[in-house]
Amino acid sequence: MTRVCVNGEARTLGAGATVADVVRSLDLAPDARGIAVALDGEVVPRGEWAATTVADGARVEVLGAIGGGR
Amino acid sequence: MSHDPLVIAEREFSSRLILGSGGFANHELLRDACAAARAELCTVALRRIGTGGDRSDPLARSILDVLRDAGVEVLPNTAGCFTARDAVRTAHLAREAFATDWIKLEVIGDDRTLLPDAVELVAAAETLVGDGFRVLPYTTDDPTLARRLEDLGCVAVMPLGSPIGSGMGICNPYNISLIVEHAGVPVVLDAGVGTASDAALAMELGCDAVLCASAISRAHDPAAMAAAIRAGVDGGRLARAAGRIPRRRYAEASTPMAGLPTL
Numbered sequence: 001m002t003r004v005c006v007n008g009e010a011r012t013l014g015a016g017a018t019v020a021d022v023v024r025s026l027d028l029a030p031d032a033r034g035i036a037v038a039l040d041g042e043v044v045p046r047g048e049w050a051a052t053t054v055a056d057g058a059r060v061e062v063l064g065a066i067g068g069g070r
Numbered sequence: 071m072s073h074d075p076l077v078i079a080e081r082e083f084s085s086r087l088i089l090g091s092g093g094f095a096n097h098e099l100l101r102d103a104c105a106a107a108r109a110e111l112c113t114v115a116l117r118r119i120g121t122g123g124d125r126s127d128p129l130a131r132s133i134l135d136v137l138r139d140a141g142v143e144v145l146p147n148t149a150g151c152f153t154a155r156d157a158v159r160t161a162h163l164a165r166e167a168f169a170t171d172w173i174k175l176e177v178i179g180d181d182r183t184l185l186p187d188a189v190e191l192v193a194a195a196e197t198l199v200g201d202g203f204r205v206l207p208y209t210t211d212d213p214t215l216a217r218r219l220e221d222l223g224c225v226a227v228m229p230l231g232s233p234i235g236s237g238m239g240i241c242n243p244y245n246i247s248l249i250v251e252h253a254g255v256p257v258v259l260d261a262g263v264g265t266a267s268d269a270a271l272a273m274e275l276g277c278d279a280v281l282c283a284s285a286i287s288r289a290h291d292p293a294a295m296a297a298a299i300r301a302g303v304d305g306g307r308l309a310r311a312a313g314r315i316p317r318r319r320y321a322e323a324s325t326p327m328a329g330l331p332t333l
Contacts, residue, residue, distance in 0.1 A: 007118040007119070008118070026119065028119070033134055034134045034167050034168060035119070035167055036116065036163040036164065036166040036167035037163075037166075038159065038163055041159060043159070043162045043163055043166050045166060046166065061118065061163075062118065062119055063116040063117060063118060063119060063163055063167065064116070064117070064119035064167065065114045065115070065116065065133050065134050065144070065146075065167065065168070066114065066115050066116075066117045066133065067091035067092050067093070067094055067100065067114065067115070067133055068090070068091060068092045068113065068114060068115025068117075068147060068149045068150075
């Protein structure tokens, strides 16, 4: 089991879970446009989602576009 | 003035009105405002998705689709960042999310005035330019700071007219004119526009473009206000090029006195 904090909320994932698994756990398609992921504050490029495992206690931020600016 | 493009970082735009996507109540209003503004660039922000935070925002899932369908390019911003560190990280995330190295850089000093934090802004701009970004910084109306940002390699400077969303227009036209006078990169009047005349004044002062959201998105009729502000931008641009008459303290007759009859 891997306990992680995703967008400020605690989640439990299977052992060896990857960034791609985290994205899928939010009902997002891994190829969805306009999404970016930070793992413990560092950007994980989309091409590395499937190969990047999330450690127990990791902080993951999954971000998308909203209306904003002025 | 039939071909009078705005050029930023070697990219040409025919529209001198950049739209901000903040504050629109729904997709349709944003879409209609894009069309009425004839916008080619529109800012978007990055926020958490999928855990509830975005679900109160009706634009969350498909704002990119709305903009794409409107033929408008995305200009990501770092809205909500209070430190250079957060702004730099947000910019890198935006580059990943939107596949663009253009970033509207905002580093805010406090959440009551939303005025830029100059020290953090300069630090973030320097880092991001070094990281290969095309940086468009939201800045105060300080001519020295604007010049410093340009010297760092920013591709435009975006001084505020007055605080974000205040609608107070251009509080210090003198400073804006000084920024324009010394700038070697485009000057985009950012923040404070309340109505069409504010946008016209920005352009008359020599700004190259205007960025506007609240004045449009929070207007009673957003599309109508978008059209009005666009007309203000175009009118101000034409007036700037036409060369206005100097201000005088007293009248100057336009009709000659010679030949005046004695009655």
